Amino acid sequence: MSKQPYNQFLNKPPFASTALNNNKGPAPQSSPPEEQEPAVAPPEAPAQEDPKKKLLDSITQLGQTNVPQLESNIYCMTIIGQVEGHIQLPPQNKTTKYEHLIPQLVAAEQNNKIEGVLVILNTVGGDVEAGLAIAEMVSSMSKPVVTLVLGGGHSIGVPIAVAGSYSFIAETATMTIHPIRLTGLVIGVPQTFEYLDKMQDRVVSFIARHSNISEEKFRELMTRTGELTRDIGTNVIGVDAVKYGLIDEVGGLGKALKKLNELIEKARSGEERVLQ
Amino acid sequence: MILYSIIPTETVFANMEQVEKQELEEITNGHATMLVERTGPYEGRIVRLISPDPQDYLKPHYAPGQKVQFRPEWLV
Structure with missing residues (x-):
């Protein structure tokens, strides 16, 4: 040229x-x-x-145009609306795309500047696979993760809420615990039942493993009648979630950040001890 | 796919035809590939980011919903 x-x-x-x-x-x-x-x-x-x-x-x-800024050592991740899985949902839904959250968690885990993650939930549930994928990623992080349920952490939001190192729920926040439903064509009833039961087991056992609630208690809440109009199950609000052992503590942003900073300090001192 | 949600399935999947109508374009910026919904000539809104570098997902200007401007190299 x-x-x-x-x-x-x-x-x-x-x-x-x-x-x-x-x-x-x-x-x-x-x-x-x-x-x-x-x-x-x-x-x-x-x-x-x-x-x-x-x-x-x-x-x-x-070598760059932007001036150095004050950087936070905490990565804040919000999970709002529907947890979107393999099917893209129509535009009237507010969604959180799991394929975006997962690399974000990878980046947070890998980035040296990030020392802790704060997950804020206000979700109505969503795809089982996507929700469990996020929950597993959160629970397997080496950095401290504090979760805070604001408004609602329903259905698949429950395993995500309990996945962190420590969980908080706002006093007015609620979590709906109900069975997994199946819609659409059922070809083989016994097989479908078995499959659905397994899917439910995945969720229930994850929650039991990562919180203080027992599997029996959780199943009891899940199949309780007379609390929800359109479904069986329980609506657990703030203090009740802590009472059942599902969530660690009732609190808001201040408490959650304080706890996260404590956990970060702990992780730092642990690292120092290893170095010595 | 099993939807585990308190929102009824029929509400979630209403207007599904709008999703099918959406036309996405793939644009590349270095190693990052973006699926972009066109909003005008040489500009669009990011729908999805595909990148091998996880740090890209922490950049606010790569987040879904952000507007991007792009023009083919030969135009410059």
């Missing part, structure tokens, strides 16, 4: 007034077409140059 097209490009509007094209090439488009007083035209040019020149200077000095 010859130099010609490149020079023409430099003369186009974004670059027209920079110092790069001071000697050759056609006149900038912004200048008047008359060439009678070319000596008078320059005075307005330097004023336009200034911000660009500053930017160029900062690039050459720092």
